Amino acid sequence: MSKRRIEKVAVIGSGIMGSGIACHFANIGVQVLLLDIVPRELNDAEKAKGLSLEDKVVRNRLVNNALTAAIKSRPAPLYHKDFAKRITTGNLEDDIAKVKDVDWIIEVVVERLDIKQQVFENLEKHRTPGTLITSNTSGIPIKFMNEGRSEDFRQHFCGTHFFNPPRYLKLFEIIPGPDTKQEVLDFLNGYGEKFLGKTSVVAKDTPAFIGNRIGIYGIQSLFHLVTEMGLTIEEVDKLTGPVIGRPKSATFRTVDVVGLDTLVHVANGIYENCPEDEEHELFKLPAFIDTMMENKWLGSKTGQGFYKKIKNEDGSSEIVSLDLDSMEYRKKKRASFATLEMTKSVDKVIDRFKVLVNGKDKAGEFYRKNFGSMFAYVSKRIPEITDELYKIDDAMKAGFGWEHGPFEIWDAIGLSEGIKLINDLGKEPAAWVTDMKDAGVESFYTVKDGATYFYDIPKKTHEKVPGQDAFIILDNIRKSNEVFKNSGVVIEDLGDGILNVEFQSKMNSIGGDVLAGVNKAIDLAEKEYDGLVVGNQGANFSVGANIGMIFMMAVEQEYDELNMAVKYFQDTCMRLRYSSIPVVVAPHGMTLGGGCEMTLHADRVVAAAETYIGLVEFGVGVIPGGGGSKEMALRASDTFEKNDVELNRLQEYFLTIGMAKVATSAYEAYDTGILQHGKDIVVVNKDRQIATAKAVARMMADQGYTKPIQRTDVRVLGKQALGMFLVGTDSMEAGHYISEHDKKIANKLAYVMAGGDLSEPSYVSEQYLLDLEREAFMSLTTERKTLERLEHMIKKGKPLRN
Template sequence: MNRKIKKVAVLGSGVMGSRIACHFANIGVEVLLLDIVPRDLPDDQKSKPAARNKIVNDALAFALKSKPSPIYDQKFASLISTGNFEDDMPKIKDVDWIIEVVVERLDIKKIVFEQVEKYRKPGTLITSNTSGIPMHMMCEGRSEDFQKHFCGTHFFNPPRYLRLLEIIPGPKTDQDIIDFLMHYGDLYLGKETVLCKDTPAFIANRIGIYAIMSAMHTIEDMGLTVGEVDRMTGPLIGRAKSATFRTMDVVGLDTTVNVANNLYAGLPNDESKEAFKLPNIVKEVHEKGWFGDKSGQGYFKKTKDKDGKKEILELDLKTFEYGPRTRANFKALEAVKDEEDLKKRIVKLVNFDDKAGEFYRRTFFDTFKYVSYRIPEISDELYRIDQAVCAGFAWKMGPFDTWDLLGTKKVVEQMEGMDMKPADWVYEMLNAGNSSFYKIENGIKKYYDIPSKSYKTIPGTEDLVILENIRETHKVWGNAGASLFDIGDGVLCLEFHTKMNAIGQEIIEGIETAIAMAEKDYKGLVIGNEGDNFSAGANLAMLFMFAGDQEFDEVNLMVAQFQNTMKRAKFSSIPVVAAPAGLTLGGGCELSLHCDAIQAHAETYIGLVEVGVGLIPGGGGTKELTLRVADSLTAGDPELNRLQEAFMNIATAKVATSAEEARAMSILRPQDGVTLNRARLLTDAKAKVLELHEAGYTQPVERTDIKVHGQVGLANFHAGINGMLLGNYISEHDAKIAKKLAWIMCGGDLTAPQEVSEQYLLDLERQMFVELTAEPKTLERIHSILFKGKPLRN
């Protein structure tokens, strides 16, 4: 069956329901969002739609105002219509997919499904977002058609941002339905879709909650503090920034405890079930009702000091009183403080001979043991466990991948010495001469398949561009800041790997080299990576040094070189496609603007932010947006108003909070693409290069017809800037920067509107940029970013 999803009904508008509705709207699907009619409505309100839909409307309004936003752009909210179960349930006959997201009680879900059966059209998908209720129990008493089209679809909160979607078939679910949901979740919802068995807590929560609770027992046993643990269990080891205790405060300790208690009660045959029993450092806090953010205090408590300044206190796990935050002062952490490579960091930390190293060994090895025993109980394939935990809990490396990294056989021997022997199949694998859970062959990652005792390709990855898999075999050039890979079909990919992918001399060299090599022997070039961020902007350290020493000729040369490299990207003889994701700021945004096309991940946070450090975009960013405004104008358009929008975006250092918002800011053009699934981004960017090549790519020529407004525009902008200054909305230095920005976008002091070239605007950019580096207040702003890590308003 060629199934299309044009309209979805979401039943339940709570935190998850409203946000799932928003995410379907993000991808252009119409959504019907329903919830209950408020109880005890006054008689004069019982027939009024606004009163009857108050719960659902309030929930949606709250979601749309929440931060981070569940929706790519507020305009997509118009795709969501609301109603209630009593009046609007008949409307579900017109939808293609019904998603139940009501409270986690089987009796209530069954009542909802009874209503659904009355109006649901045969063949319509029906799924539940349950996080733990067994599918077979929800199916009881339902029709044959219902059961064939029923499945669990467990989104993780927040559904826009967390990549995991667990697919849990019921006892009678058609295979076609499972295949469809796996495909749809991956391609259209941008999710890591993981097929799960109908076991308690499925995969991610079963392993994730075990890892948390096991760690809690270790923390209590070792006498570690909240601050020490959160320093050790966050980004340092490739885990979420919120680490352990902060995560529990955000999620809610009651939620974690409920899952742990349910698992303890529902897993009589789990060999490690005792780990789910609450240690005192959890039980005591839970009994006090300190659930975290929702109750105002948990393992952390926000308060104010004697001077009225905000202060965050942490809980003493021995006295259960709040006090100053503690720091982790372990030699292991000191030893890796300058190590940027996550894998090298993990190896050093786990093997370090101190208290931190002991903590890592105890917690890592116990998790390794646990996952080995969960096969085939929760999954027949080990890779699904890694996928689920990484996507659901934001781990950079799953347990089996980490085990391989540390040396599979070596770790087994260490585990034996700590009374943590893994499952028998691990020994069988090693004894057969297989030394790892994964291996890479011909650029394809394969996993050890236990039943066949052989290695098999991870399904769905065969045709993806995955740099990690070709790093050792397909690299054609590299330096300290960038690497160039042959990704097949005549396409190269340039990857940045500086800190935050900041653009410095090494990356400039990489761009120039990549384009030169592509022009000689290839069809085109992708610029992208698999890291968290495309680029946080230009490297300010060298600029700060030259400007501080008043070496303005050097500053001028730096800017000229950057501009020339951007021109090289724009005017090359082969198509160049940028594949931004995450932070794409300043110079990273300018590079994207100059490429022939952008293939952006949906979660791309892009903008020209140079004003924050007292500068203007000097690498062609100001020029490009001025050009795009000029190109977009049609007869009768209020030209200066349109230009002012672009001016304000730069002057306020506005950053798009999604690729779709970037489109509204003219950073993405209509022909630029958006990829929902991060794992597919480089593959889609490569396809874009080939599309441009096959269409008969023609080398662009420099534009000489960009309309600017000269003195007329300057007068308009200066009036606005002076008004903002007089109203104390901006500082004098902000005004100075804004006037230099206006000077560029208006083409300087021209007596009348006229057409100018790209190079003309680039020269103005460079001049204004260099002038601003001579300003003491600009140097103060750069100093604050470089040495304090925060912006300065002066």
């Protein structure tokens, strides 16, 4: 069998999903042909220009407008704006023949069977035999869609259901039709995980597949519980948000974002097509949803849903909430529960569930009912929607942003306790759960030798979850492979001579214990190993230095200690670069301030595509003090070319810090000079990141890694650059673009990046720049306005402009 490669795809339908899918294929370097229908009539602008329905610009209007709207939307569907060049647009009359040259055709037209069948009939006339063809349906049975198609079409046809927005949500459901070849399913499963960066889940051809069947059940059951328990929407959003490892938008805010009509469409589909479902009546919509649909209160797209933004008379805006009894909007009410207070000291979400279901207040009752009904429901969906329980957990984590799936939560509460929650509601779990318990098996999952095993129901034993061999899961190896631990880090042996140092502090902020741990990791690696990875699998790589600690020292005027702390940070970053072993840093999520500075000092960076990285210290009234200011001056110096306007190059790097620019993907970080072409790499699937970083460290060691020599040849421009910067900050302040304090910080940074007020361009050492950087940082911590900024960030979590 020849190897299948995907170089070109055709996406049919350019609505929100179609354009989003097209953008994500462009993200990973695939050429995309995006097609949509031809408009039937001219719009006013076209009439005014005297255009006709035959003009190309008119014939491609729908597809071009849809793609333009998608590219402008936020959050951005593309990793980098230039990737849009990989997408070609056209229409289904003039350009349909071009599908003969693509490797995969993805249909994303309106959810109507007759229209889909018509599209497939047209596509089959031009499709090359053997080409993959899939539908992004969210619920129409695959078996109905390929009726009347040729054998080759049916063998290469299945459902591939992306979740919206395709760049950000990781679930990729693959739904076989009656004739789909096994090799097609295997290929798509691997491609989704390796290239698209997804969690691929092969589902059965049942209504709403896995993710939406369980997800919509969860939301519908909450709708009914709200009424039954007399809860407010704020209370439910408080109970179903980050406290249980769900997105900040929790339940009702999520429905507003997704659109109530979308939710109703899927819920109605399940109600109509699953008459045998024991919770059939639950998919009936409560009265308040009917009213909202009649009023067109569909959420963000109509300007109001469960929440609504209003303008007050004084011009300020506020968000009001819907009262589900009166169906009128009112001021938001603060929700608080004693049970939630008890979880504040429990850092790990998985450890909170036991506490939550034992709560003595309304919250405890809510969780008991909510989890009890969810456990009963998911247990009975096997084998209807899938044979393997881990697929339900994978689907909920990847499609709905849950940190833990239903069976993982059940394990955390305890098998018997979960069964009790079900029984207390007058329900029963599926028979296989009772059989499993009777056989003395006490959990759905176990971990052995760094791999996760799930309870396989027909085999009645724990089997290894497939597809883990490309991953290193730190949670699974932390205990068995731990080499060293303190309150800030755990150092693990990744095998093959490579160590990993994993931050374990709150939000992975960098304080003394983390720095001590990183130094310890370098000591150990230099002595007994071949390389080091700095990586973790938290929500974010690191939000930066521990600013609470900096603020306390500055307020108490402990300047000697603060100076030592800053120097310790600088020295640690320099050790990352100048140790005798290769160091690979693996940033992902938010990688800000000090987290970014550590990344800048790696031998190589293996970044997740979703990395939001930048030097943001200006927001708290200081300049980067852990080597970031030095490094940007050094990188600017390395890009100076003969007869080049050196000042312009330096200014670009200066503005990266001065404007606190944060790249919104790893690819954008190349533009800001934080990642370097030819040296640093990007992985789309975050699950593969640690394994890839380990492989890069191993490769560098095998190639004969030599400790680099500290730089003494950094070209700085002195007075010439300083003068330009000072004139710039003066005019920025005069034009009210920046405050007086912003100007002071910018001038300090200018002094560092110019290498001081040297009379002519000179070559200096890194240490010289580090000393300037630290001096500037220290002097700013003596300023009242910097202290105000630090305090504001600690209390409010956002920057103060003073």
